[in-house]
Amino acid sequence: MSPSLVFAYPGDLMTKTGGYAYDRHIVSELRSAGWTVNMMPLGLGFPYPRERDLRNAESLIAALPDETVLLVDGLAYGVLHEVAERERERLRILALVHHPLALETGLDPADRVRLEVSERLALTCTRHVFVTSPATAKTLESSYGLTSSHITVVLPGTEPVQPAQRGSDVPxxxxxxxxxxxxxxxxxxxxxxxxxxxxxxxxxxxxxxxxxxxxxxxxxxxxxxxxxxxxxxxxxxxxxxxxxxxxxxxxxxxxxxxxxxxxxxxxxxxxxxxxxxxxxxxxxxxxxxxxxxxxxxxxxxxxxxxxxxxxxxxxxxxxxxxxxxxxQLPTWAQSASVLSDRLKDFA
The missing domain is CATH 3.40.50.2000 (Glycogen Phosphorylase B;)
Structure with missing residues (x-):
């Protein structure tokens, strides 16, 4: 039987941002590597969901069978601390953090504090945390109370391409x-x-x-x-x-x-x-x-x-x-291999 996990994500997975592109590539490569990945859309509005959308996301997580390996995208996970605290022993909760929510530009001080407190609580409920860069790993260690053994860096992949031609008369x-x-x-x-x-x-x-x-x-x-x-x-x-x-x-x-x-x-x-x-x-x-x-x-x-x-x-x-x-950058297959190897410890 192939290893399996549930990947929970907010919003529309086809949104053209780096974070969503990362999710799409990683899920595709995990499936190619033999994983059964069941997708769980959590709804719109994260990290500022309406109350009913937040409660619906919490209900979806609470309905998962015992011992489910649940990998949650950090855009949503950072505000799901309440359900994470309730389900931390029953589920094998893992987080994928692109960058801490409180570091988004333009937040008012109250929102920044609220997001930082919420995400810190949520991260303490995980079995493990995956991040996309050493810089984010250092931030989670220095400001969110995680240890290096609790974090794995999985760099985004980049496929080799021909160099741009350059040399335009008008750059x-x-x-x-x-x-x-x-x-x-x-x-x-x-x-x-x-x-x-x-x-x-x-x-x-x-x-x-x-x-x-x-x-x-x-x-x-x-x-x-x-x-x-x-x-x-x-x-x-x-x-x-x-x-x-x-x-x-x-x-x-x-x-x-x-x-x-x-x-x-x-x-x-x-x-x-x-x-x-x-x-x-x-x-x-x-x-x-x-x-x-x-x-x-x-x-x-x-x-x-x-x-x-x-x-x-x-x-x-x-x-x-x-x-x-x-x-010298890793391919998506190489990046997913790093993630897969660590995921096997929880599957």
């Missing part, structure tokens, strides 16, 4: 990330404004559905900065690989990243990277492949852009370093 700057405050697109736009004297065009790919107000603010900022003829807010795109392949440079000003799968994808395409020294980004982007600046600093971000846009030799060196680093 194409690509940014990929949902239009949410944490992704720092406002910082990128203001940085682009500081290099408007140079030739470039920019495409920002990312869902506008998660934070519609932020999307509206960004569109207004593009207009305010008079960048409408140079910046395209492309929304969701089915094949982001085509956009990466057309790029000369990748730039994303995230204020925090639990890992940052798009940075790994940029490396795989051999793209120089301009980013912020935030969360796990320094773990993903090696020094030779990118320029990392402090978060929330459009001037510093613009200076880094200018440096790479004006120096073709430097850009070529960074591109080679990026592609070499990308070739």
């Amino acid at each position: 194409h700057i690509v940014s990929v990330g949902s239009l949410t405050p944490r992704k720092g697109h406002d910082v990128l736009l203001r940085a682009l404004d500081t290099v408007r004297d140079l030739p470039w065009r920019a495409t920002i790919v990312g869902s506008e559905k998660l934070e519609p107000a932020t999307a509206r603010t960004l569109r207004a900022l593009v207009k305010e900065l008079d960048l409408e003829d140079r910046v395209v807010l492309a929304g969701e795109i089915d094949d982001v690989g085509e956009v990466f392949a057309s790029a000369d440079l990748f730039a994303l000003a995230s204020r925090y990243e639990g890992y940052g799968m798009v940075f790994a994808e940029a490396l795989a395409h051999g793209l120089p990277v301009i980013a912020c020294r935030a969360g796990a980004v320094p773990d993903v982007v090696p020094a030779g492949a990118g320029r990392l600046v402090p978060p929330d600093d459009p001037a510093a971000f613009g200076t880094a852009l200018r440096e790479v846009l004006q120096d073709n030799d430097l850009a070529d060196q960074m591109a080679k370093a990026a592609y070499a680093a990308g070739r």
Whole structure:
């Protein structure tokens, strides 16, 4: 009999974000490796579910048979501390934490404290916790009371691809990330404004559905900065690989990243990277492949852009370093193998 588990997740699994892409790939690879993975959708609104949606999710978990191996995506698990405390002995509860909920950008202080307390309680009820980066592991050890033996890092996978062609007469700057405050697109736009004297065009790919107000603010900022003829807010795109392949440079000003799968994808395409020294980004982007600046600093971000846009030799060196680093990243099958090996201890 093949080992089995229940994977519980919030929202729509087909949502085009790095976290959901991670979930989809991992589930697919686990199944390929012989696991029976039963999917349990927990409903919408997490980590701020309506009361009835929260109670429905708790009921679904409470109805699972004894000794079920239950792996819960952290976007929901962090606010499911009550059912986790009730079911911790009966079920084999495991959590998949992309990044702590309290580290999301834009939270008011009360929400931040509430999420941190809730997630800390929930994590103490797990048999084990899987995280997507060493940076997140360190955060859970230092601020959430977990020990290193209770945590396994399972890096996102990245499939090998051909390097981007680069060398455009008008350099194409690509940014990929949902239009949410944490992704720092406002910082990128203001940085682009500081290099408007140079030739470039920019495409920002990312869902506008998660934070519609932020999307509206960004569109207004593009207009305010008079960048409408140079910046395209492309929304969701089915094949982001085509956009990466057309790029000369990748730039994303995230204020925090639990890992940052798009940075790994940029490396795989051999793209120089301009980013912020935030969360796990320094773990993903090696020094030779990118320029990392402090978060929330459009001037510093613009200076880094200018440096790479004006120096073709430097850009070529960074591109080679990026592609070499990308070739060292694990595939999805390798990442799922790490997860599978640890899961077997609970199955």
